[in-house]
Amino acid sequence: MANISDTTTHRKKRFKFEVPHPFAILFAVILLTALSTYLIPAGEYERTTNEEGQTLVVEGSYQQIESNPAGFMDIFKAIHAGLTTSAGIVFFIFIVGGAFNVFKETKAIEGAFGSVSGRLEGREMLMIPVFMMFFAIGGATIGMFEEALPFILILVPLAMMMGFDSMTGAAVVMVGVATGFTAAFMNPFTVGVAQGIAELPTFSGMVPRIFFWFAYVTVSILFVMRYAAKVKKNPELSVTFEEDKKRNVDKAAALDMKLSRRQGVTLLILLATFIALAYGVIKYGWYIQEISALFVIMAIVIGIVNRMGINGTTMAFVRGCEELIVGALVVGFAYGAVTLLENSNTIDTILYGISGLVSELPTVMAAGAMFVVQAFMNLIVASGSGQAALTMPLMTPLGDLLGVSRQTVVLAFQMGDGITNIFSPTNGLLFAALAMAGISLTKWFKWMAPLFVIQFIMAIIIVTIAHLFIWPA
Numbered sequence: 001m002a003n004i005s006d007t008t009t010h011r012k013k014r015f016k017f018e019v020p021h022p023f024a025i026l027f028a029v030i031l032l033t034a035l036s037t038y039l040i041p042a043g044e045y046e047r048t049t050n051e052e053g054q055t056l057v058v059e060g061s062y063q064q065i066e067s068n069p070a071g072f073m074d075i076f077k078a079i080h081a082g083l084t085t086s087a088g089i090v091f092f093i094f095i096v097g098g099a100f101n102v103f104k105e106t107k108a109i110e111g112a113f114g115s116v117s118g119r120l121e122g123r124e125m126l127m128i129p130v131f132m133m134f135f136a137i138g139g140a141t142i143g144m145f146e147e148a149l150p151f152i153l154i155l156v157p158l159a160m161m162m163g164f165d166s167m168t169g170a171a172v173v174m175v176g177v178a179t180g181f182t183a184a185f186m187n188p189f190t191v192g193v194a195q196g197i198a199e200l201p202t203f204s205g206m207v208p209r210i211f212f213w214f215a216y217v218t219v220s221i222l223f224v225m226r227y228a229a230k231v232k233k234n235p236e237l238s239v240t241f242e243e244d245k246k247r248n249v250d251k252a253a254a255l256d257m258k259l260s261r262r263q264g265v266t267l268l269i270l271l272a273t274f275i276a277l278a279y280g281v282i283k284y285g286w287y288i289q290e291i292s293a294l295f296v297i298m299a300i301v302i303g304i305v306n307r308m309g310i311n312g313t314t315m316a317f318v319r320g321c322e323e324l325i326v327g328a329l330v331v332g333f334a335y336g337a338v339t340l341l342e343n344s345n346t347i348d349t350i351l352y353g354i355s356g357l358v359s360e361l362p363t364v365m366a367a368g369a370m371f372v373v374q375a376f377m378n379l380i381v382a383s384g385s386g387q388a389a390l391t392m393p394l395m396t397p398l399g400d401l402l403g404v405s406r407q408t409v410v411l412a413f414q415m416g417d418g419i420t421n422i423f424s425p426t427n428g429l430l431f432a433a434l435a436m437a438g439i440s441l442t443k444w445f446k447w448m449a450p451l452f453v454i455q456f457i458m459a460i461i462i463v464t465i466a467h468l469f470i471w472p473a
Contacts, residue, residue: 022326022431022441026333030078033337034070037344042067044348045394057393062352070340082336083329089146092288093328093432094321099295100153101320102313106306108266109157111259124162124232128225131155132176136217138278139180143189143384145421146429147277147291148177152436159228160247165238167447168228170437174422174430175220175451181384182418182455183216183462185209190384190414197392198406205407208470212411212462219458223451239447240439247438265305273298330431341380351377355394359402366402367412367467368460370395374416375456379424384417405471408463415459423452 020028046061070078083090135151138144151173159169184191186203195202231238238244259267277294280286286294303313341347354376358369373395377387392413399409422430423445434444 022330022435023333025441026330026337026431027079030075030333030337030340033340034075034078037069037340037346040344040346040349042345042349043352044345045352057348059394059397062348064349065345068344070344074340074343078336078339079333081339082334083332085339086331086335088288089331089429089432090328092146092292093149093324093331095292095295096150097153097324097328097436098317098320099299100150101323102299102302102308102316103266103270104153104157104320105308105316106263106266106302108259108263108270109154109161111263112267124164125225125229127159127162128168128172128228129221131172132179132221132224133217135173135176136180136213136220139177139182139187140184140213141186143181143184143187144177144281145181146288147281148173149429149433149436150295152433156437157247160244163232163235164228165231165235165244166240166247166437166439167238167443168224168231170433170439170444171224171227171447174433175224175448176217178418178422179217179220179455180213181421182415182459183209183213184414184418185213187384187414190388190417191410193384193388194392194410194413197388198396198410200406200410205410205471208466209411212466216455216458216462219454220451223454227447239443243438243440262306266302269298269301269305324432324435326431326435328432328435330435331429334427334431338380347380350380351391351394355398359398361402363403364464364468366399367404367408367463370399370404370409370412371416371459371463374413375420376416378417378420384414387417388413399473403473404467405473407471408467408473411466412463415463419452419455419459423448 041064043062043064046058048058135144135148138148152170155173156166156169159172160166181187181190185206186192186209191209192202195204235241273294277286277291280290280294284290299313299317303309303316308316341350354373358366358373361369374387374391377391392409395409395413396406398404399406404412421427424430430444431441434441
């Protein structure tokens, strides 16, 4: 006769809930997207190209076309299509991971921390606002977002050495850059493109935007600091406590280490790399290909300085790539869902339907509703400039009809475009960042949910204030 306690234990194991793998979550999103292509009619707007070479949607040109829903094989082909479309980002993640592992194996971070730990005693909390401001400024000015991913590989172990957790390190980077990107005052990829389409002077209205940016970023910094202080006081309150226990971050050993001359030079190489990155992005418009090349150069130079040898440097690079296989490939899975919507010609129909709903709202609510529409559209069109090209030609005349100024329409677009970047299940870059940090998607959602609600409410308030008092039509 079976033991009752053994049977109970077996049932508990049998019905134990396991968090789905990121690939499983994204494949479910692909399935739901495929199903939606049967429920949403196909349609399209006419497009035109302006003098600057921007593709614009012709207002009032929407018409339904022959339906083209996703077939059985299309569901599975979407994965390869998504990986092909996002190949630039996928290989960027591999290269960054490989280059930073070469850097990481020099133990320069541990050496630097051991050398300055005494000076940081009692002031570790200052790390959070300083770094978050840096990332927020980058997001607001040069449109930094993907470029912030490499910093996760530095800030996560550094935060843990300072007595925080991996969530704090990831949040400093992701919340910082995404918050700055959302409330940007001169982001060329969102504010610049949207103002050009809306026929506004480039980066006009900057002063009010700077105030909005500062308020938005300050609230986000305080949220992260409050959590970090709680974790530092009681590490068991960390949402990543169990995962962090398994990490190979030995604070005690790091305290005993001192920065060697080679490690000092290695840190200078890292600093020079980021200075070159910022200069290249601002001066020459560098993007993923050029930045990838820069990190390959960094890995080679670090390997030479630290006498790692050809094979040693190469194997360190490969180990870094191996650690980010999941993070890189989920980007392609996320793009697969978007590919299905594009191939079925349902994106324009979604936009047409939502625009119709907004046009029925009272003027005082119209600006906030435009923000909500843009936030929803960002789940489908992840590219800021791409979303601007798709939605602004429609939202601009719609704002004119509803009595919403074009500056406010641009503000609603940029905040809607940015706010879901770190809370979207279709954002492959979010998955990549979490894979780098070793944090599960469910834990990130749970931790991020209160801040997302706060930011969402703040965004509606900001857009409404701008509509009523700063840029009245």
